[in-house]
Structure formats: structure tokens, C-alpha cells
Amino acid sequence: MLDAGTSLEPAIALHVCTRYQRGGSERRVQDSIRALPDLRHHLLVGADSDVDLARHQTGAEQVEVLPSLVRQIAPARDVAALLALWRLLRRRQYSVVVSHQSKAGVLGRLAAAAGGPPAVHSLSMASFGPGYGAVENWLFTRLERVLGRRTAGFCVVGHDLAQRFAAIGVPAERLHVVRSGIPLPTALSTRNEARRLIDERYGTVPGRRLLCYVGSLEPRKNTLQLPALLNALHERTAELPQLLVVGDGPQSGALLTELAARNLADHAVLTGYLSDPALVHDALRAADVTVLLSDVEGLPQVLVQSAAAGTPFVSYDVEGVRELLALGAAGSAIEPGRLDAVVDAVAHWLAIAEHRSPEPVADLSSWTTESITAAYRSVIGQAVRAPMTAGASARRG
Numbered sequence: 001m002l003d004a005g006t007s008l009e010p011a012i013a014l015h016v017c018t019r020y021q022r023g024g025s026e027r028r029v030q031d032s033i034r035a036l037p038d039l040r041h042h043l044l045v046g047a048d049s050d051v052d053l054a055r056h057q058t059g060a061e062q063v064e065v066l067p068s069l070v071r072q073i074a075p076a077r078d079v080a081a082l083l084a085l086w087r088l089l090r091r092r093q094y095s096v097v098v099s100h101q102s103k104a105g106v107l108g109r110l111a112a113a114a115g116g117p118p119a120v121h122s123l124s125m126a127s128f129g130p131g132y133g134a135v136e137n138w139l140f141t142r143l144e145r146v147l148g149r150r151t152a153g154f155c156v157v158g159h160d161l162a163q164r165f166a167a168i169g170v171p172a173e174r175l176h177v178v179r180s181g182i183p184l185p186t187a188l189s190t191r192n193e194a195r196r197l198i199d200e201r202y203g204t205v206p207g208r209r210l211l212c213y214v215g216s217l218e219p220r221k222n223t224l225q226l227p228a229l230l231n232a233l234h235e236r237t238a239e240l241p242q243l244l245v246v247g248d249g250p251q252s253g254a255l256l257t258e259l260a261a262r263n264l265a266d267h268a269v270l271t272g273y274l275s276d277p278a279l280v281h282d283a284l285r286a287a288d289v290t291v292l293l294s295d296v297e298g299l300p301q302v303l304v305q306s307a308a309a310g311t312p313f314v315s316y317d318v319e320g321v322r323e324l325l326a327l328g329a330a331g332s333a334i335e336p337g338r339l340d341a342v343v344d345a346v347a348h349w350l351a352i353a354e355h356r357s358p359e360p361v362a363d364l365s366s367w368t369t370e371s372i373t374a375a376y377r378s379v380i381g382q383a384v385r386a387p388m389t390a391g392a393s394a395r396r397g
Contacts, residue, residue, distance in 0.1 A: 010039055010040050011038075011039050011040070011095035011096070011384055012039065012041070012042060012092075012093070012094050013036065013039045013040070013041050013042070013094065013096045013098055013384075014042050014044065014088075014089070014092075014094045014096070014097050014098070014117075015032070015042065015043045015060070015099075016069075016085065016097060016098070016099045016100065016104040016107070017045045017046065017054075017100040017101060018045075018046045018069060018070075018071055018103040018105075019046045019048045019049050019071050019101065020043075020050060020051070020054040021049065023216070024124050024157075024180055024298075024301050025100055025101050025122070025124040025125070026054075026100075027180055027181055027182075028100060028122050028157070028180050028181075029043070029054075029058055029100050030057050030058050030181070031181040031376065032122060032155070032376050032380065033058050033060055034059070034373075035372065035373040035376035035377055035380075036376065036377060036381075039096075039384070041059075041060045041062075042060060042061060042064070042094075043058055043060040043062065043063045043064070044063075044064050044065075044066050044085075045063065045064075045065055045066070045069075046066060046071065046103070047065065047066070047067045047068070047069060048070065048071060049065060051063055051065060066081055066084055066085070068080035068084060069081040069103065069104065069107070070103070071101075071103060078103075078107065081107050082111055085108060086111040086114055086116070088111075089111055089112060090115075090116075094117050095117055095384045096117050096118055096119070096120060096152075096380060096383045097109070097112045097116065097117055097119040098119075098120045099119060099120070099121045099122065100122045101124075102125075102127035105122075105123075105127075106140075108121075109121060109147045109150065109151055110147070113147070118384075118385075119150070119151050119152060119383075120151070120152055120153045120154070120155065120379060120380050120383050121147075121151050121153075121154050122154075122155045122178075123154055123165070123298065124157045124180065124298045124299075125157075125296060125297065125298035126164050126165070126319065127140040128141045128168075129164060129296070130295070130296070130318075130336065131220070131295035131296035131336070132296070141168055144165060144170060145168050148165065148168075148169065148170030148171060149169075149170075149171065151170075151174060152174070152382070152383040153176060153379040153380070153383055154170070154174055154175045155176060155178035155375070155376060155379050155380075156175050156298075157179060157180055157298045157299045157320070158177060158179075158319065158320045158323050159177055159323055160299070160319040160323050161298045161299065161319050161320065162175040162176075162177060164319065176378070176379045177366070177375070178372060178375040178376055178379065179299075179371065179372050180299075180367075180372075181367075181369065181372050182301045182304050182305060183277035183281075183305075184304070184305065184364065184367060185278075185308055185309065188281075188285060188359075190358075191285060191286065191358050194286040195210070195286040197286070198210070198244070198282060198283060202244065202271055204242050204269055208239060208240075208242050209237070209239070209242070209288045209350050209353065210241060210242050210243075210244055210286060210287045210288050211229075211241050211242070211243050211288065211289050211290075211346065212243075212246065212283050212286075212287035212289070212290050212291070212306075213244070213245045213246065213247070213290070213291050213292070214246040214284065214290070214302040214305070215246075215292065215294075216247055216248070216249040217245070217247055217249030217251040217255055218249045218250055219251065220295055221293065221294045221295075222294060222295060222316075223245075223249070223251050223255055223293070224255060224258055225293050225339055226255065226268075226291070226293070227255070227258045227259050227268075228262075228339060229291065229293075229339060229342060229343060229346070230264050230267060230268065231264060232339070232340075232343040233343060233346060233347065234264075236343060236347050237347060237350065242267055243267060243268040244268075244269050244271070244283055244287065245268060245270045246271050246273075246279075246280060246283050247272075247273060248272050248273040252270065256270065271283070280305065281305065281308075281309060284302075284305055284306050284311050285309040285311065287306075287309075287311050288350055288353045289311070289312055289313065289314055289346050289349045289353075290302065290303065290306040290311050290312070290314070291313070291314050291315070291342070291346065292314075292316070293315070293316055293339075293342065295316070295336060297319055297320055298320060299324075300315065300318070300320055300321065303315060303320070303324055303331070304367060306331075307324055307327075307328075307329035307330070307331075307360060307362040307364060308360055308362070308364055309360065310357070310358055310359050310361070311330075312331045312349045312356070313329070313330075313331035314332045314334065314346050314349065315332070315333060315334065316333075316334055316335070316336040316337070316338075316342075317333040317334060317335055318336065321333045324362065328361045328362040328363055329361075330349075330356065330361070330362075332345035332348075332349070
């Protein structure tokens with residue numbers, strides 16, 4: 001095994017990622033690589049990945065595809081991926097394996113446990129618990145209970161998620177909270193100015209209340225409940241609020257169809273995916289309430305951004321929501337599936353919108369770049385068993 005402190009060449013970290021697209025767990029791949037310029041970084045991604053995007057965003061020295069690594073449970077391909085990983089670790093001299101996402105987390109750590117280097121697992125979401133099926137819960141609970149004792153350290157997005165893993169027997173001392181590097185506003189415009197910009201860009205009606213959803217349009221996020229929410233608010237409020245949907249995904253067409261079926265198409269605007277974080281910040285700053293109806297999260301990044309914008313949120317009570325409320329964010333945590341209670345909470349925040357403070361009050365200091373970098377260096381550096389110099393220059397080409 002190479003030693004980062006004594007070898008002539010930097011130690012090499014192998015990152016294994018089930019699927020590299022656009023998302024929160026992919027951002028954690030970027031964060032972990034950029035936090036450790038002392039190491040060389042190789043990235044291995046699954047079949048359903050955007051390799052060019054991975055190369056561009058991570059700066060890894062080497063990016064390769066493992067075709068047998070897929071997101072869904074597929075026994076034959078899973079065994080093939082495990083054997084390929086085991087052979088790779090036997091053939092190349094890696095100092096640490098850093099796994100990202102559930103499937104890669106299992107296979108990467110299994111391969112490393114068979115005589116390979118130490119493994120660190122980055123956790124942005126649970127692979128078991130509410131929102132998952134019986135088979136997934138049975139399988140992943142047992143796998144994590146066994147693998148947790150063979151994992152050098154976990155980089156966990158939030159305390160709620162860490163507690164879930166500790167509760168099934170993963171050693172608590174190996175669970176370290178490392179936030180995701182979310183782009184947060186460095187300066188906030190006034191709410192009136194942000195709203196003027198949103199009205200000009202997207203055609204929302206000035207003066208009308210505005211709900212904002214930011215995220216992927218996919219079943220796990222329950223985006224098709226948004227029209228029902230808007231329709232119910234129509235019956236509760238004197239004037240129907242508008243819905244601003246920021247994001248894209250497989251349910252974008254179905255969402256438009258459902259809005260039209262409820263005669264709500266004129267009351268909603270879909271912006272598509274916005275790559276510029278400043279545009280997202282403007283949308284959240286202009287909104288009266290942010291809504292999130294996910295079944296499963298680790299710690300919802302959009303709610304962190306909403307708290308940074310000083311905008312209250314209403315979300316199903318998934319992991320991370322109460323953690324943000326405890327940090328001072330304004331919002332409501334609703335029992336999952338209780339859309340009627342979501343309607344009540346949104347109506348409450350709309351009713352008091354003019355009377356609450358427009359400025360953010362949540363303590364988001366653990367999301368600074370410095371805090372995140374230090375945390376990754378501590379956890380992964382301990383696994384490599386070598387001190388890492390903060391000022392070392394990058395060697396990623």
C-alpha cells in the first residue's frame with residue numbers, strides 16, 4: 001500500500017460511483033476529490049453515467065466506466081461488478097477506496113474487504129427505511145450492519161442520517177457528518193428585487209403569492225402531487241398562488257399534463273434545469289414558501305438553500321428536515337403522505353408572509369467550504385493513514 005507521507009509518488013484514491021449524472025451525491029464526489037489535492041484520484045462510474053460530465057466536474061486524473069455496475073439490483077451483473085472491482089484492487093496499488101451511492105457502496109466495500117485497501121463510504125441518503133420496499137429494507141439493513149464494521153469511516157451528509165445507521169449497528173464513532181457543498185448565496189438581494197427579476201424572466205404575475213419547488217421531477221420526489229397541492233390551495237385562499245417549478249426529469253411531461261387536467265396550467269411555470277446557482281437563489285428568495293414532497297432524502301439541499309434565502313419551507317418529515325429546523329430555519333415538517341397537512345402548513349406560511357422577517361436566521365456555518373474540506377481531509381486522511389497538507393498543490397492534470 002502506498003503511504004502518502006513517505007512515498008515518492010502521491011497515494012491514489014479510487015472513487016467508485018454507481019451513476020454519475022447531475023445531483024447531490026455527484027457533488028459529494030466533486031467535494032471529496034477537491035478536498036484532497038495531496039492524493040491522485042481515479043474515478044470508476046457505472047454504466048448509466050455521463051462520463052464527459054464526470055471528467056469535467058471532478059478533475060479526476062482518470063475516469064473509467066464499469067459496464068456491469070448498474071443502479072438496480074441485478075444479481076448476475078452485480079457479481080460481475082464485484083469481481084471486476086476485486087481484480088482491479090488486486091492489480092493496482094490504491095491506498096483507499098471511496099464509495100458513493102448505495103450499490104457502489106456495497107460492492108466497493110465488499111471488494112476492499114477481501115484483502116484490499118481501507119474503504120470510506122460517502123452517505124447522502126439511506127438505502128433502507130421509510131420510502132423503501134420490504135426487499136430493499138431487508139437486504140440493505142443487513143448489508144450495512146455487516147459492512148459498517150468493515151468500513152474505515154463514513155462521510156454522512158447529516159446527523160439524522162448518521163443516527164439511522166447507528167441504530168442498525170454501524171459503529172457510531174465511524175459516522176462523521178460531512179455536509180454537501182451546496183452553492184449558497186454570498187449576498188442577498190431584497191425580496192422585492194428578486195421577485196421583480198423572477199416576474200421578468202418567467203412571466204409570473206407580480207403581486208401574487210409564489211410557491212417554489214426546486215429539484216428533479218421524478219417519482220421519489222412526488223412531483224405529481226404539486227398540482228393537487230395547488231388545487232387544494234385554490235379552495236383555501238382568496239387568490240390562487242402561483243407555482244414555480246425549477247428542475248427537469250422524467251415526470252416533466254406528466255406534470256404538465258396533470259396541471260392542464262386540473263385547469264392549472266396558467267398558474268404554474270416550469271423553468272427547466274437551471275445550471276446557474278444564482279438563478280436558483282433568486283427563485284427561492286422571491287418565493288413565499290418552498291415545498292418539498294419527497295419520500296426519501298438524506299438532507300434536502302434545496303431546503304438548505306431555502307433557509308439561506310430566508311424563505312420558509314414545507315416538507316414531508318424526511319431525514320434532515322428537523323435537523324434544519326433545529327438550526328433555526330423557518331418551516332414545517334409534515335408526516336409523509338399527509339398532503340392535507342401540507343396544504344394547512346403552506347396556507348399558514350402564506351398568511352403570515354408579510355409579517356415575518358425577510359432575513360435568514362439559520363446557522364449554516366457547517367456548510368462552508370472550509371468546514372467541508374476539513375471534514376473530508378480528516379475522515380479520508382485517517383483511512384489513508386497519512387497527514388495531509390492543506391496547502392499542497394493539486395496533481396489532477
